[in-house]
Amino acid sequence: MENKYSKKETVVVHKGYDSSQHHGSLSIPLYQTSTFAFDTAEQGERRFAGEESGNIYSRLGNPTVRVLEERIAELENGQSALAFGSGMAAVSAILIHLTKTGDHILCSRGIYGCTFGLLEMMQEKYNITHSFNAMSTEQEMEASIRPETVCIYVETPINPTMEIVDLELVYKVAQKHGLKIIVDNTFSSPYLQNPLDFGADYVLHSATKYINGHGDVVAGLLVGQDAEDMMNLRMTVQKDVGGIMSPFDAWLIIRGMKTLHVRMDRHSENAQKLVTYLQSSSLVKNIFYPFDPSHPQYEIAKKQMKAGGGLISFEIQGGKEMAQYFMNALQLIKIAVSLGDAETLIQHPASMTHSVIPESEREKMGITNSLLRLSSGLEHPDDLIADLKQAFTKVETHFAKTMYKNI
Template structure:
């Protein structure tokens, strides 16, 4: 029977789960088990040989995790998905899968600090080099490709500068060159952007963020457009490196995903109100938000994203001292290095998420000491704006006293 197409709002609730296979339980059961028993030795042999279906061992597959994977494949428009113990485990898996010693990885101009750290390790240990370039035009991308380029790895929007990568241009070059494309889609979530529909080969998420949405899970998701390749990934890198997701975390993510569309709509509407507030604040020098009409890449944003998301980065007058003073003056907004939670969070990238990136590279990424990243939560915006306003005022008063 052909699988019926579902709207995303329906798929995040229903796809991948058949209650008839689980004693008619409405909620997906939690299979908190490390291993599974076989009826007899022959059945065990058959399953290990791949001649029959069924569960073997939770590192190789778990019913609860499988529901999450099938649901993520659906909402990211892919043909297979793998769940990992963290977003970085997913990043590591796909880079290990696509590269070998001596290869080159072409990256967007900005990437998450730990992704940068992983690439540095790969360079030091295995001679796998990388370069960070702007990816606005096909010409920029073509010039950066080397004979040994094994894959193109991008974030869009980029953490934390909200710079965008032109996925149409990336796909055009990659398809001509036969180079696979990996997109970190964490900042948008599948609800706002689907890179596989724009030609990417793989899309990944820190599931810790918007997919879960409640700040109580660490996890990663990798989705691919080719079912057979995703099975090869499952049977090689995921199985043998072992960075799997626990059944309990998968169960929490399944629960969180059911409200993804509702939460994202609120994150977006709140972010738009906070953006308007920040635009009127004299202490704010520059604002970075994809759907801000003043954003230099606004045209790309509206072409490949449904909305601008819940992340706003902005620079304030001064430097590190003023940025940290502003953060310390906040009360409702919490200082933390995550995003996508119900709570509004703020962090200072140059000393926190991207502190491991050398100063020269940080500058090239556009990360200054006055840059702050705000993850707009689900609270009432009146309360958020009141907290931001009093923090700006407190910093002004402190500077006047000096």
């Protein structure tokens, strides 16, 4: 079908699907099948030999999953995409694809806790080493590159500190040393940021989050610039390791994706309003949000992001005890470790998502016991602010009584 659109808002609704090929069904059909019948034995032989396109087995490709892959590839301005059963399956697949024993991976200073766990396991079992770098200057990056370095792995914004990595800087260094660039774009979504446009080779998402947007799927997506390379990845790592996405999960994500642009605009608007409120609270020490003018990488964020997104991190006075008391005092905002849902969620990274990381390493990453990560949802901002306000009031009252008893 001819591509008759160019805007992301249209791509999320139409890309990769022609209703005339599916009995006129406006909704994309769910091909809930494990295998596909061949017309002849010879056809089966041709398809396995790669001489004829067509469906074989859902671990190798599925029509419903294929629509999702084509849609995310278009949204990220890539050539090809692969769908996985989780975000970590996507992370694992690309790192397995690019590395071998003895190689080194250079990582941004902060990464998701499970990505850290995977890197530690790869180092322990397969001698594939890694190191962390703030990536704030070319000289700083150059100092961490080794002869055995094969790729640069970046989160931006970084989870959960909301630090921004300059993708143009990363590309400059990677080009000089012939290194592949992988960017975890989960926090921005393809609506707000497109790392491939800044020179990345691969971009991945936990599709569990903003891309699905409804908290009912666990999934991952990987987009690449080289279609042949991505096909090789599909027919080796994805096929043989088997971390595929189910057709039903793909169908749910396609449905959720249709409102990605509407949701991301609202997530970003709500986050801005919550940041403004948090700045007025005496219990909040520091706020980390990419589109806050006081953010140290604000200018970089504006250069490579359309908006600040829905994630806010902030440090609360009083450390872990006060942070947990504050979370328990919330009534509307839910304590949960995901993000990108319609509901506003809050979590304590040091004891939850990033607890696998040793405390000394967490501190280097800026993940303190006072840090909270809030994912602004789609509720009315006035109700969210009211919930934060009443929780802060309870915290102040409780700790004032505690201090009085100790006098």
